[in-house]
Amino acid sequence: MIIFGTKGYLYRLAILTLVCAQCGNPSAHTLRKRVTKFTLFFVPLFPVSTKYATQCTFCGAEQRLTAEQAEQLQAQALGQGGPGGPGGQGHGQPQQQPYQG
Template sequence: MLIFGTSTKMHQLAMLNLLCAFCGNPSAHSLRKRVTKFSLFFIPLFPIAPAKHYLQCTFCGGASEVTKENAEQLLAQGGAPAPQSGYGAAQPGGQQPYAGQGHPGQGQMPPQGNPFAGQQPQGQPPQNPYQS
């Protein structure tokens, strides 16, 4: 009797600080690689499909598949955003995206997100939503 099948493993390659294409916040992104291998008697032997690379935002949980070349480029740059769809695309004029430092107008984009977070309505005292 032979017991065979496949096994899939996710390997985390790096944590990168990028601008999220889903929520627009500068946050940490997990760069992961998924490998599917043929298993014989529950022992993974050899890969049966090409590895796939994924970026997942730790803030909103949005994930997207990236090409192997883009994943290698992100790793080679040591966390600097690479030009690709949504994740740290280069700005016009060669400016780099928001990196968490500097001020707007100095080659940096301001952080994206809810501009009204933490603000109270003007002219009204703060209200507790749990009291009636």
């Protein structure tokens, strides 16, 4: 008896601020990569398909992308510095001001 099938993996590559093509709002979009792998006896062996998409966090609309478009958006996200970097949104602790008493 041979047990085989597929298993899907979802990776979040970046979060970008884009204008949504569906609702028209400038909002955060999640750049995602979905990889489907062939499994044999529940062990993932090799990828069968790879798909890229962005999803609007405002309305939930999803737009499929090519690998080249996804690479460009990921490079754009890295160029912005990501969260906390130059041009990004800081999510760390606020800086404390020295006490002047």
